[in-house]
Amino acid sequence: MKAWVYAHHGNPVDVLKLESDVDVPQVKDDQVLIKVVAAGLNPVDFKRILGLFIEADSPLPTVPGYDVAGVVVKVGSQVTLFKEGDEVYGNINEKGLDHPKRYGTLAEYTVAEEKLLAPKPKNLSFVEAASIPLAIGTAYEGLEKTALSVSKSILVLGGAGGVGTFVIQLAKHVFGASKIAATSSSAKLELLKDLGVDLAIDYTKDNFEDLAEKFDVIYDSIGQSERAVKAIKEGGQVVTIEPLGDLTPPAFRFILTSSGAMLEKLNPFLENGKVKPVIDPRGTFPFSQTPEAFSYLQTGRVTGKLVIYPIP
Numbered sequence: 001m002k003a004w005v006y007a008h009h010g011n012p013v014d015v016l017k018l019e020s021d022v023d024v025p026q027v028k029d030d031q032v033l034i035k036v037v038a039a040g041l042n043p044v045d046f047k048r049i050l051g052l053f054i055e056a057d058s059p060l061p062t063v064p065g066y067d068v069a070g071v072v073v074k075v076g077s078q079v080t081l082f083k084e085g086d087e088v089y090g091n092i093n094e095k096g097l098d099h100p101k102r103y104g105t106l107a108e109y110t111v112a113e114e115k116l117l118a119p120k121p122k123n124l125s126f127v128e129a130a131s132i133p134l135a136i137g138t139a140y141e142g143l144e145k146t147a148l149s150v151s152k153s154i155l156v157l158g159g160a161g162g163v164g165t166f167v168i169q170l171a172k173h174v175f176g177a178s179k180i181a182a183t184s185s186s187a188k189l190e191l192l193k194d195l196g197v198d199l200a201i202d203y204t205k206d207n208f209e210d211l212a213e214k215f216d217v218i219y220d221s222i223g224q225s226e227r228a229v230k231a232i233k234e235g236g237q238v239v240t241i242e243p244l245g246d247l248t249p250p251a252f253r254f255i256l257t258s259s260g261a262m263l264e265k266l267n268p269f270l271e272n273g274k275v276k277p278v279i280d281p282r283g284t285f286p287f288s289q290t291p292e293a294f295s296y297l298q299t300g301r302v303t304g305k306l307v308i309y310p311i312p
């Protein structure tokens, strides 16, 4: 099959090579083989290629990619949830940084355990579905860990990013937060309001920690826990997802666990249109331009998500 492969760590634009004779991965008993239709990109993909997580990574050469939307073409002997022809989506790595698969989603075919997958939401395209799993899973798990609930307010740092756009929408429609604030640069404030933010803060003009208002929960997708702890109410919670760098207590961090059941639980919110995937205006790149997509992702300026589509 065709797949993007790296045999050395380094900048994705330098080390990623398009190969056309990669073996299609074998399906284990609890896995399905998926014809990849679209693959979403996440910062973890380029951080892993750069070699930032080598302690617990799979061996090289590696096919990168966590997020997939595609069609089941083969099922393992113990699979009960899916059959050939089913349209599925998911993040194929159960533990984000603990031995992610050697054969990822930036390929014609990929395998995943059935428990990591869910039926593709009926109203969404493969491109939209591929943009969702890792980011929405991280958003949901972080909000659960903060015990966000209807009477509580939340500030989302990095509201326009892949994770932040879902944190805002889940805080509003799934957790029922009483007030949602979020940060972005000037040009993205309108998007934040469209997503349901009550207070959109332009970080190029205002420091969120200088506001008189304090928050019950802060969801930090940037790595600003030192500032965030100054903006919580007494007893408030700060969750940060930036895996590297300093952490200021009482802020805590976690690495996501992928779950098909969680996606299935959120499918109704995607299917009724309350929660929408946000894809960057330049957000769909053909398979051949995967390195260009990585270069854009690495700027840190992407709005919502980038997706590789079509895949041969």
Ligand SMILES: NC(=O)c1ccc[n+]([C@@H]2O[C@H](COP(=O)([O-])OP(=O)(O)OC[C@H]3O[C@@H](n4cnc5c(N)ncnc54)[C@H](OP(=O)(O)O)[C@@H]3O)[C@@H](O)[C@H]2O)c1
Residues within 6 Å of the ligand: 042, 043, 044, 047, 096, 134, 135, 138, 157, 158, 159, 160, 161, 162, 163, 164, 183, 184, 185, 186, 188, 203, 221, 222, 240, 241, 242, 243, 254, 255, 256, 297, 300, 301, 302, 303, 304, 305
């Ligand atoms: N722990 C985990 O399990 C986990 C899971 C997923 C992601 N992560 C990590 O979480 C981080 C965010 O991931 P992501 O997918 O959301 O990234 P992303 O989509 O690449 O984030 C890009 C967005 O960040 C915004 N941004 C950059 N600097 C900002 C600042 N100072 N204040 C407010 N917004 C800012 C940008 O908006 P502007 O252009 O307006 O600045 C842009 O829209 C990454 O470091 C990723 O590795 C961790």
